[in-house]
Amino acid sequence: MNALEGLAALLLVAGSSFFLAGTVGLLRFPDALSRLHALTKADNVGLLLICSGLGVLAGSLQTAGMLLLVWLLAMLAATVSAHLIAGRALADDTPELPGEQDDTP
Amino acid sequence: MSLAIDLLIATGLVVLAWQALVGGSLFRGIVMFIVFGLTMALAWARLGSPDLAMAEAAIGAGVTGALLMIAYWRLRALGANRPAPRSPLRARVALGVGLLSAVLVAMIGLAAVGAIGPGGEAGQALAEALPATGLGNPITGVLVIFRNLDTLLEVAVLLAAYVASRAVMGDDKAALPLPPAQDAPLVGALVAVLAPLAVLVAIYLLKAGSQLPGGAFQAGAVLAAGGVLLMLAGRLHPAPLCGVGLRIALVAGTVVFSGVGLIMLALGQPLLAIPGTWAVYLIETAMMISIGATLVLLFAGSAGLTGTPRR
Amino acid sequence: MSHAEVWVIAAAAVFGIGLYSLLIASHLLRQLIAIKVMGSAIFLVLVVAAGPIDGALDGLPKALVLTGIVIAISAIAFALALLVRLAEVTGSTSLEDEADDDR
Secondary structure, eight states: OOHHHHHHHHHHHHHHHHHHHHHHHHHHOSSHHHHHHHHHHHHHHHHHHHHHHHHHHHOOHHHHHHHHHHHHHHHHHHHHHHHHHHHHHHHHTOSSOTTOSSOOO | OHHHHHHHHHHHHHHHHHHHHSSSOHHHHHHHHHHHHHHHHHHHHHTTOHHHHHHIIIIIIIIHHHHHHHHHHHHHHHTOBOOOOOOHHHHHHHHHHHHHHHHHHHHHHHHHHHHSOSSHHHHHHHHHHGGGGTOSOHHHHIIIIITHHHHHHHHHHHHHHHHHHHHHTOTTOSBOOOOOOOOOHHHHHHHHHHHHHHHHHHHHHHHHTTTSSOOHHHHHHHHHHHHHHHHHTTSSEEESSOOHHHHHHHHHHHHHHHHHHHHHHHTTSOTTOOOOHHHHHHHHHHHHHHHHHHHHHHHHTBSEEESSOOO | OOHHHHHHHHHHHHHHHHHHHHHHOOSHHHHHHHHHHHHHHHHHHHHHHTSOSSOSOOHHHHHHHHHHHHHHHHHHHHHHHHHHHHHHHHSBSOOSOTTOTTO
């Protein structure tokens, strides 16, 4: 393993641990807003770290650029969906996810 | 190490299938089904089929998920009765049948894995015949050239699904209800970026599909996703009538594909002979437009689409 | 255990869960998801059974499955239209007879 691969491995592991933290937050936090807080922050950083790690591994500027675009796009989508979920959670003032309350067997 | 990854994804598939289908609310089941679809995409990637991974993520998880969600919303809006749960006896019988079928599928699958040699004769023949077509992607080669009657009928089946869906709607209704559009300011900004991007990605997938993973079906699904997004953001609305342009888009795939085939027949070639790579692009472009338009209309539950809402 | 065996066994389990759910679920939407999941399991068996996992020779079953994915969504879309119409007309989301002693 050379230095570049070591750096990539470090970035990938760091990124995965952010995802792990975000997922634990999603599962453990009590209400929609704090779950969103855990997810959006941790996962965006995690994705950035993983994309950086893969970019280092790819060894080509073009691929690295595409990975950066992937991250930007995911950030954009995450921002807006978090905004919508938060708006809905505030409007409903309910700790549960929509549709979770009562349902069909 | 790579076996461990396969084991992880395979176990994930089983757990997600259980989560999607047994217990929990229906809403949760649909969400879990979408996650199941995305995990299937990972499985296809592990099995060396990026084409299938893209198709599964876009069509199997994305568009199917959107269709299930909108149907769920409509059923709730209708206030339809929730059926009562089944009897315990039936559950025990079902458990036995499920176990038996799993054993059967495992036996058939394991026998087949041992029985078929590497690639098989047909796979060998495909690898030998592919270079003559000028295509680098064997799947596109099979779909558009070697087995194109199937693909033509596949596009026709999708069109038939739209026509049949319209037919069961009843004469009194032009469109099924859609949830109110999200008017949050960020949504407009997102759509302004994603809608053109969907078109760009679709065209890229189509062009790449001749040599690399991609193709008309993945591209059409991406186009449809863009259309669904426009609809949810209130930029595109169901319309009671299907305009001429949309009609052309709906039938383009079937008409261009069969048209090329018939012209070749008239020129003394076999039916559906494909004259060259340009014809592959022509057919795939038409198929992409048809697939995109049909999937958006199936989501809309209406005959047509309009940019300006009906007042 | 080989790679192919892992996938085949997982696919078989998914198929069994799908059939079990198809039989016990009474909501038609859930039954539709069950049918779709069973289809995915069969696709998995088809591709895995076809041969080498990282060879370039197995384009045929993959193309077959790609066709299958599109046919599956066509069928699901039509079935969902039927389901919504059924709910509109009868107010029910199940095919069970109301008087069925099964419930």
